[in-house]
Amino acid sequence: MKEGDTGETGAMRVVFVEVVKEELDRNPNLAVVTADISASAFDKARAQYPDRVVNVGIREQTMIGVAGGLALAGLRPVVHSYAPFLVERPFEQIKLDLGHQEVGAVLVSIGGSYDDPVWGRTHQAPGDVALIDSLPGWTVHVPGHWAEVEPLLRKALADDNRVYMRLSTRSNAESVSTSAGFAAVRQGKDGVVIAVGPVLDQVLAAVSTLDVTVLYASTIRPFDHFGLLTAARAASPNIVLVEPYLRGTSAHEVSNALVSMPHRLLSLGVERDTEPHAYGTPEDHDRIHGLHAEGIAQAVGTFLA
Template identity: 65%
Template sequence: MTAQVTRTLMRTVFIDTMIDAVATDSRVALVTADISSWSFDDLRAEYPERVINVGIREQAMIGIAGGLALTGHRPVAHTYTPFLIERPFEQIKICLNHQDVGAVLVSIGGSYDDLPRGRTHQAPGDVALLDTLPGWTVHVPGHEDEVEPLLRKALAGDDRVYLRLSDKVHSEPVPLSGEFTVLRQGGAGVVVAVGPVLDDVLAATAALDVTVLYASTIRPFDRAGLRRAAGAARANVVLVEPYLRGTSAPEVAEALADVPHRLLALGTRRDQEVRAYGKAADHDRLHGIDAESLAGSISEFLG
C-alpha cells in the first residue's frame, strides 16, 4: 500500500463520516480552512449554516468553532496539523478552553507526512502543545478502521477532543477502548506503542521478552494500565510516540510515582532542527523510530 493510498483511505474515512454526521445530526457543524473543503462542496450547498469554509484563516476557524459551541452545536475544525494546533493556538486557549466549550479538532499530516511542502507542514510538537491546556482528549489512531469509531464517539460528546490522523498505518486494526491494549506479555520491560508506530514496535521487539501495550487514545493516559503491566517491582518502560520525544514522559512518571523505574522515551528528535525533505521512511530513520533503530535502542536500554 502506497503512502498516497493510505492517506486517501484515512482522509476518506473522516470525510465520509462527517458527511453522514452533518446530514443526520443537526447539532454537528464543520469548519474548514481550505484543506479538504472541496470534499464537502455538496454538503455545504445543502447545509450552508453548518458547513463553513473560512479560507486560509485558521484563527478565524477556531473562533467560529468556539462560537458554534456556545450556540449548542458540536463543531469540528479540520486542516493540516500545524495550521490546526500551532498557528491558532491562542484561539484554542481562549475560544475553547477559557470559554470552557467543546470542539473536535481533526488534523491530517501527522508529524511529517507531507514532506515535499517542507517544515511549514510539519508539527511534531502538537500533542505536547495541547498538553499545556487542561481537559483535552487526544486520539492517535494507527489504522483507518479506528478513525470512524473514535470520531463518532467524539461527535457524541461535548468535551474537547483532538483526533490526529496520519498517512502511516499499521497492518491490522486493534480493538478500541479507552485503555491500553496488551498485545504481548514479557518480563524484561514494558513498551508502549502509540498509534501508527505499532508495526515497527512489534518488529523491533519480536525477539525480546517484553510486554507491548498499544494506545490509540493517549490522553487521558491509561496510568492504571501501565501500572498493571509494569508491576510493583523495578520497571523498565519504553515509550514510543509518533511525535515529539518524551511528550508522555510526565504521564509515565505520575503513573509510576511510587515504583522504581527507568524510562526510555522515543519519538521525533528534540536536539536538532530537521531541514531534510526525502520520504517519511527516511525521517523515521533520522528520528530513530523505524524498526531497526527501535530494536537497537530498546535492546541497549534493556541491557
C-alpha cells in the first residue's frame, strides 16, 4: 500500500498478503498454509509454488499440523485464518506440533476480538493472546495501523522463532513506530496508560483532559518491563492497561515490571464475565465492554480520582 492511504477495512490483511507474496518469490524456504479463509488470495502463488503454498480446506487442526511438518523440514511456515480458527480450535496442535517440537512459525490472524460480529460468536476470539501467552517462547504483535504491519511481518518472516500477529480491520488514524518496546506518545505525571494496538485512538480521546503518560505497544510479547518501569518512575505508579482482547491479559507482566515499586493497576479490555448474544457492530461491542472513549474516560477518571 502507498503512503497516505488510510486504514480502511481490510487494509492490514491486504498488506499481509502483498508482503507474503513478495517474500515467496524471494525466499525459497517460505511456505503458506491456509484453511480456505483467504486461500483465494494466494491462488496464483499456489499455482507457481504448489509445494510451498498449501490449502487444507476447513481443517484447522490439520493446518497447524502441516505447518509443524513444514517447519521440521526446514521451511518457514506462515499460517493464516480468523483468530478463533487459528488459535482456539487448533490450540493443542500449536502447543504440541510447534511449541513442543521447538520449531518456528508465523501465525497471522484476522478478526480481532469482534471485528465481524455479524458472523456471531464463532468468529470472535478475545482470549487468543491469553492462550498464546500460556505457551513459552512466543512473540506477539498487535499492530494498530496498516503501516505497522509490513516491518513487523518482514522481521518475523526473516526469523525462525514462533510469532503470533493479530491483525484487525480496525485502525488508529496514524501509525506509530514499531521499534521494540513501548513508544511514548504523550507525557504526564498522574499515571501511565498503556494502549495496545488499535485502541490507541480511543485511549487518546479518553485521556485528553488528564495529565497522564500514554505508552503505545504494537509488540506486547516480549513485554517492555524496563520501558514501563522508567515511565512509572517519571510519572506515577498509577497504571492503566488497555488491551483490545481479554481484560487483564498482560496484568501479570505489569506486576513483574513493577515488582520493586508499590503500584496500582486498572485493567481494561474485553470483559471476562460478559457474553453478548446480540450481533450489532464492533462499536456496539466496544460499548458493552467499556472500550469506547467515553467508557475508558470514565474508568480512568474514577481510578485516578
